Amino acid sequence: MYLHGTAKVNGQGHLEIGGCDVADLAQEFGTPLYIVDEALVRQRAREYVESFRASGLKFQVAYASKAFSVMAMCSIAEQEDLSLDVVSDGELYTALKAGFPAQRIHFHGNNKTPDEINMALDANIGCFVVDNFNELHLLNALAADKGKKVNVLLRITPGVEAHTHEYISTGQTDSKFGFDLGNGTAYRAIQEAASQSNLDLLGVHSHIGSQIFEVEGFAMAVDKVAGFAVKVREELNITFRVINLGGGIGIRYVEGDTPLPIAAYVKAITDSIITNFTNASYPLPEIWVEPGRSMVGDAGTTLYTVGTSKDIPGVRKYIAVDGGMTDNPRPALYESKYEAVLANRINEPVSETVSVAGKCCESGDMLIWDLELPKVNSGDLLAVFCTGAYNYAMASNYNRIRRPAVVFVKDGAADLAVKRESLDDIVGNDVIPARLKQTSAAK
Structure with missing residues (x-):
């Protein structure tokens, strides 16, 4: 088991990131949940800056915000003396709303x-x-x-x-x-x-x-x-x-x-x-x-709750989580591979091989194939590592599934960086044309 940054196993046998027990994070913020190890993000930023300083060359390290563009991340980039790379009006607006210095933005x-x-x-x-x-x-x-x-x-x-x-x-x-x-x-x-x-x-x-x-x-x-x-x-x-x-x-x-x-x-x-x-x-x-990826990728962990399972004798066992390709489309797009653990029973011995399915109505909504875990029960917490880059950024509302919350963790504190979408958010931009309302009323 390879743990990144501040991640460790605590005395309760739970995964802990940034001094926060992820079981407590699930209780407070719900799942799916993106967890960002702030100390690791800052460490990566400083590794870049210090390495370039050692060269004696003039330089700018610009965080590629397409990897993960939220205002809290823009604030960290500013504090770590980074510039910022944007590729749309949305990313530019995010940076400006966060107060990022415009002269350090590249479009x-x-x-x-x-x-x-x-x-x-x-x-x-x-x-x-x-x-x-x-x-x-x-x-x-x-x-x-x-x-x-x-x-x-x-x-x-x-x-x-x-x-x-x-x-x-x-x-x-x-x-x-x-x-x-x-x-x-x-x-x-x-x-x-x-x-x-x-x-x-x-x-x-x-x-x-x-x-x-x-x-x-x-x-x-x-x-x-x-x-x-x-x-x-x-x-x-x-x-x-x-x-x-x-x-x-x-x-x-x-x-x-x-x-x-x-x-x-x-x-x-x-x-x-x-x-x-x-x-x-x-x-x-x-x-x-x-x-981009190398600044935030391994600082991100996605936490899911296990729901149903399906055991096909002699073929495989599927376990389903409460997220999937809506919060991580990379396996479907690129056949990307990930590692994961049962975050609430991390020390228990491995006893079965499972494949992790998402909840979308797609056969291709698979997060991990053939993952070795302890015996998995409904309600367990599954932590998928290295989801800091191109996961939240590429998340969608397919099947009208709400996008998860994002929390930044550091020194035992967990701070909400993006609220979980509500059902009202899902329909917030929908408009029923007047002629359709009239048709419905006529019936």
Whole structure:
């Protein structure tokens, strides 16, 4: 059994996180429940910042809020001196409502709408990461309308394929994101960006994928980006002041996952930057990165209550929990794997193999296949680890199931960060057209 962060087994044989017995959390907040280990989130943030400081380079560590965007997380990011990466008006609004400094916000996305761009311009955010020619010219025009000149990075695809799931590999040539480096599109985008009077081109952005366990891909991306920077300087007299290398560092979900320490990834990136740019007699750029999963992934645990079970002799035993693909769609989307324990009887010996089903009306709503546990009873608490990234963020109301609450735990205190949705929340935006009401009344 591998426990992350402050998680441990207490004297009652219960799982404890942040000094809080999860059985008590279930009693107070109900289940399903997202539990966030605040101390571990802060530890990860500091590992990034301290590792970059050791390099001597100028840097920004921007938390990729798409992994987990709530106001409480934005507050922690601000307190830990992080910047923030957003990809929609909703994420931008969340950050601004939390009081996050707009100048430390970077706006991503391959299809930013005019309304989103105007919202970001009005907020005076720090940088736009431009993804295509349409956006390049739209952003320049909208900035001109407001009499503003805005910082931009151009997102390029360097042609590096990370060893990851094909749906979360984004640095290869065939990608919906960015300007391609190999076919000359990125070079032409640099020329276009430099000619726009209301854009200040800071440099380029590159992201090669997610859940990456090796450093070689990052070093290769730096090699390609540095070579491109040198070419642009020599031929266009444009010097990149910022190189953004995205995110993608993996975490341990299950046995066999072998991520390196954050410091090892940062050292590989910064060493490669220093070597490449120094050898080219190129001014060392400021380095930006965008960790998301590796900041919050292993700090999250989802707590469920076990309900029904179904034993098919000679085949398998299913146990069903009070959540599922509505609060964690990743197994259905990516065949993602998780580890879990019976949180209220964690020390009891393993006695059966079960598969954990969700409560949605879908055969594919399976959270974990073939999990070894003590004898499972209805009412037991199942804790699924490493659900801090892309679980709450991707949660839905499929089957009109309410999204869970989120609590942050630290030093024995549990604080509500997101309220559990109510049934009134579920229908809160529904409207019955007047003509349908009239039809019902006629009957």
